[in-house]
Amino acid sequence: MKPAAFEYFRPRSVDEALSLLAEHDGDAKPLAGGQSLIPAMNFRLATPSVLVDLNGIPELGYIKDDADGLRIGGMTRQRQIERSPLISSKAPLMAETMPHIAHVAIRNRGTIGGSVAHADPAAELPALMVALNAELEISSTQGKRSVPASEFFLGLFTTAVQPGELLTEIRIPLAAERSGSAFLEISRRHGDFALVGVVAVVRLDAQGLCADARIALLSVGDRPMLAEQAIAVLKGQRPSAELIRAAADAAAGGDIDPSSDIHASARYRRQLANVLTRRVLERAFERARSA
Amino acid sequence: MILNGTFTFNGPRAKVWELLQDPAVLAKALPGTKSLTKVGENSYEGVMKVSVGPMSAAEFAVNVELKDQVPPERFVMHVDGKGGVGFTKGTATIELLEIKDQAGPVTVMNYSSDMQIGGKIAAVGQRLLESVGKMMTKQALDALNAELKARL
Numbered sequence: 001m002k003p004a005a006f007e008y009f010r011p012r013s014v015d016e017a018l019s020l021l022a023e024h025d026g027d028a029k030p031l032a033g034g035q036s037l038i039p040a041m042n043f044r045l046a047t048p049s050v051l052v053d054l055n056g057i058p059e060l061g062y063i064k065d066d067a068d069g070l071r072i073g074g075m076t077r078q079r080q081i082e083r084s085p086l087i088s089s090k091a092p093l094m095a096e097t098m099p100h101i102a103h104v105a106i107r108n109r110g111t112i113g114g115s116v117a118h119a120d121p122a123a124e125l126p127a128l129m130v131a132l133n134a135e136l137e138i139s140s141t142q143g144k145r146s147v148p149a150s151e152f153f154l155g156l157f158t159t160a161v162q163p164g165e166l167l168t169e170i171r172i173p174l175a176a177e178r179s180g181s182a183f184l185e186i187s188r189r190h191g192d193f194a195l196v197g198v199v200a201v202v203r204l205d206a207q208g209l210c211a212d213a214r215i216a217l218l219s220v221g222d223r224p225m226l227a228e229q230a231i232a233v234l235k236g237q238r239p240s241a242e243l244i245r246a247a248a249d250a251a252a253g254g255d256i257d258p259s260s261d262i263h264a265s266a267r268y269r270r271q272l273a274n275v276l277t278r279r280v281l282e283r284a285f286e287r288a289r290s291a
Numbered sequence: 292m293i294l295n296g297t298f299t300f301n302g303p304r305a306k307v308w309e310l311l312q313d314p315a316v317l318a319k320a321l322p323g324t325k326s327l328t329k330v331g332e333n334s335y336e337g338v339m340k341v342s343v344g345p346m347s348a349a350e351f352a353v354n355v356e357l358k359d360q361v362p363p364e365r366f367v368m369h370v371d372g373k374g375g376v377g378f379t380k381g382t383a384t385i386e387l388l389e390i391k392d393q394a395g396p397v398t399v400m401n402y403s404s405d406m407q408i409g410g411k412i413a414a415v416g417q418r419l420l421e422s423v424g425k426m427m428t429k430q431a432l433d434a435l436n437a438e439l440k441a442r443l
Contacts, residue, residue, distance in 0.1 A: 040346060043411060043415050044347075044375075044376070045346050045347065045349070045376065045411075045412070045415060045416070046346055046347050047347040048347070121419075121422065122418065155426060156343055156419065156422050156423065156426055157343055157346060193418060221422075222422045222425070222426060257425075259421035259422050259425070260293075260421060261417055261418045261420070261421060262417055262418075263418065
């Protein structure tokens with residue numbers, strides 16, 4: 001199928017892109033890797049009247065590290081993140097998650113900013129952002145602001161990014177000492193949207209108690225779900241098989257709101273969420289102990 | 292798609308019933324409603340524009356018929372919608388229960404709906420239909436509750 005007619009701009013700088021977005025107010029859509037927007041346009045589910053193509057802006061593609069952590073440009077390709085030695089040494093959880101996103105061909109084009117700003121509740125990157133406590137930098141002609149991932153995702157395909165704004169940078173805080181993380185998902189075929197996915201980061205204190213935990217689940221609600229009840233179960237406790245089981249029960253029973261579709265019923269999704277949360281926590285605590 | 296749930300309105304049942312029968316109120320509360328007019332004693336016609344985040348609006352011509360009315364307790368809605376990207380057809384049963392609360396009467400609504408959704412929207416967006424349904428239901432009920440509050 002073919003998209004409806006639209007106007008096309010290819011700016012050469014972030015400033016130029018932001019002025020174009022401001023000029024066309026709510027009618028313009030930024031085009032990143034085009035792995036979600038273009039199919040939606042071809043199906044005519046999305047019919048933006050103006051496209052601002054970000055692919056001619058090299059300044060938006062980078063992975064840098066500084067004292068606070070990693071800075072990743074919004075237009076950095078997912079495949080580039082997957083293969084980056086800097087990412088695998090400084091943010092191993094990202095490196096572990098990337099291969100689960102769709103297929104190589106899609107990751108070659110798809111960008112981190114595109115996936116995060118699209119906010120598909122079944123996508124891996126939004127949940128990863130929540131688990132990593134990432135800061136998301138949003139730019140407009142008015143300036144820049146930074147939003148923590150836990151406040152960025154507002155609902156189905158809805159984020160804190162307003163019309164005229166652009167997600168320009170993703171900041172990943174440095175992994176703390178004695179911390180461990182893990183990612184697992186289940187999909188019918190590799191590369192399909194996951195039925196359920198779980199991503200967790202845990203930190204132990206010097207006594208081996210759980211000092212902090214962040215668990216995010218995907219595909220079980222209208223946005224990436226932070227498992228607050230499960231986190232409350234873990235905090236301050238010594239990780240044990242029973243504790244992890246209790247946290248998994250809390251996550252699957254209270255923290256999520258799964259839907260039924262042709263691929264899986266809500267009940268089956270809860271069951272998967274329970275099992276995956278348990279496995280992810282076991283793995284993450286194991287890694288934290290050996291860190 | 293089957294959607295069941297309960298919602299609590301902060302007001303007496305007779306008032307909630309009144310709101311649910313008023314096309315002007317429903318047009319404001321139902322997300323994306325462009326028009327809703329009464330065409331028969333218990334039937335309405337309207338146009339709804341459904342948009343989800345950045346996904347463009349899909350326009351549906353909607354026919355709603357209210358049946359089996361037992362004021363102010365229960366009614367059944369028959370919905371029939373057609374649009375460029377698909378169709379929807381189904382029923383929703385709505386029951387209202389008044390509970391005397393210390394702060395005043397509250398009305399508990401039990402709803403259960405069974406909607407068939409077909410066409411392109413179902414083929415492409417199947418995995419998201421229920422989330423969208425839940426989201427729109429919540430928006431509509433919150434808006435109705437706000438309107439109820441304004442009127443009390």
